[in-house]
Amino acid sequence: MIPTIVWGTGNVGRAAIRAVAAHPELELTGVLVHNPDKVGRDAGELAGLDHGLGVAASDDIAAMLAARPRAVVYAASGDIRPDAALADIVRAIEAGAVVVTPALYAFYDQRSAPPSLRDPVVAAIAAGGGSLFVSGVDPGWGNDVLPLLVSGLGSTVEAIRCQEIFDYTTYDQPDAVRYLVGMGQPMEYAPPMLAPTVPTMVWGGQIRLMARALGVELDDIRETVARQALTHTVHTERMGEFEAGTQGAVRFEVQGIVEGEPRIVIEHVTRIHPACAPDWPAPPDGEGAHRVIIEGHPHIEVTVEARDEDGNRSAGGNATAVGRLVNAIDWLAAAEPGLYDALDVPLRPAVGKLGRKQP
Template identity: 80%
Template sequence: MISTVVWGTGNVGRAAIRAVEAHPALKLTAVLVHSPGKVGRDAADLAGLEGRLGVTATDDIDAVLAASPGAVVYAASGDLRPDEALDDIGRAIRAGAVVVTPALYALYDQRNAPPELRDPLVAAVAEGGGSLFVSGVDPGWGNDVLPLLVSGLGSTVDAIRCQEIFDYSTYDQEDSVRHLIGMGHPMDYEPLMLAETVPTMVWGGQIRLMARALGVELDDMRETLERRALDAPVSTRTMGDFEAGTQGAVRFEVQGIVGGVPRIVIEHVTRIHPSCAPDWPTPPDGGAGAHRVIIEGRPRIEVTVEATDEGENRSAGGNATAVGRLVGAIDWLVAAEPGLYDALDIPLRPATGKLGRSKQ
């Protein structure tokens, strides 16, 4: 079995512990945490599993990497600490580990990543013999392999639209939701994630991946942005109160332009409460989130995926499926040559050996 470390125990890390424990080819051997309050706690407790897994959380990075793990699921956030995340991932690769992570947006399309990000990782691979696969927590499969798979079912394809429709009211990452995305701030606040060119920096790699797979050349990428204010104050379970008149919903697109027309589009519709912007796309059952692929062509095809996890944390299903894609790639990556990989390299894989392994 492949010795596997989970680094970070937030929204992604909790799901990663469960996914590693359920995978027949992987063995959870360490959990790395930052918070002193989590050190010494059993991994099952941190992941919301019953019983004990016999793996206690530690903050000793050197000791964990010195044990030469086969794989690291890097689940620590890269949103507010991209340089630190890059350094951490490089350390794990130099230790010889296969690393899977959603933390480095620019590595979604690793072939075209900026040299200042890619070059240190290439050097780490050469030094330590590890590998890296980055896929989005939004989740990545909804913006690459799923639309590409569905596109092959049609006779003609005019456009591909990938939608994430998300309710942040139960999401456990307040700094990102409030400050990066701007929920709860006055409408004249300029959130970093919505600044011009930033959405393209984050999701443009997935547009390029799809264009490469479809055999088309992109003329350009464009962005659109809409924001809505809350009509009334709302309270959330995980992030407290949001005042009327502050930002309550965001809708933006990153458009891949082919022949002067938007042909490959990634769209995000996010709210802090379902009452805001009710005329925008919503999940079919009014739930917390959905991921939708729309193929405009002949025939027109629409596929919506909804996932739920963690009980009251209704937004955790998307994280869990994103983690499933990452963790499910580990044994393939271990068998492959060291290097940097993207979503087009990693095959779609069935849940072989996982049926009936769920632990609550």
């Protein structure tokens, strides 16, 4: 068994605790929290399970890493604290841990990560013998291994489009929805996530990764952004009221330009209510989906819908993203210490999991 700790217990951390507890090769040995109200609580309770897992949460990072866990699922946010997240991850690698995380966007394509970020990680690997694998929570597999797999089914490929299409009505992350993305803000508000160059900072690595796998040279990476206002006030289950006239929908693209045309595209279409931007792409059931579209011969579309935590689609997306990370741990633990990306780490079948129920 591989001793594994989960660092963070938010939307990603809850799913990570459940995934580690369910994995036949992993042993959940610790949970790290920042909120003092969570210290001492059982991991099963924090993960939303109806029973305990016998692991109490702690805020003692030094003690947890001193125990030399073989693996760390770093589930704390890196959105508004990238430097702190990098420092935490470097610390875990120096302790000899395999670290898997969605928190460091620059490492989606680790070869193009800037030296200011890459060098400390490489030094930590050399010093401690750990490893790092980063894959997105939106989810990463939908923007790398799935489109690349499906592209191999066609005789010709003109363009690849990866879509995340979501209604945020039941999404339980108000700071990100209201302030990073700008839902419910006046239309003159400038959402940080939509500022020029930010979408490329977040998703450009996946564009570069796919281009590398496909053997094509990128001319450029471009961004497009569109926003629409709510025509009437709406009430949401978890985040309260969003007023008429405020931002109600966002659509943006990160485009990999090949020979002058957008050939590799990551697109997000996000609403706070289904009535907003009705002419934009919508998920099959109105709630949420991830879709890969291969333009070529033949035309191929693959739509993935995932549910978790009593049927919530946003939670389902988190859970599949976390599954990709957690299920890579045993492979990484057996591999040489190093810095890995989605083209290195295989997407494997659920060996030993068929028929298993949630712990």
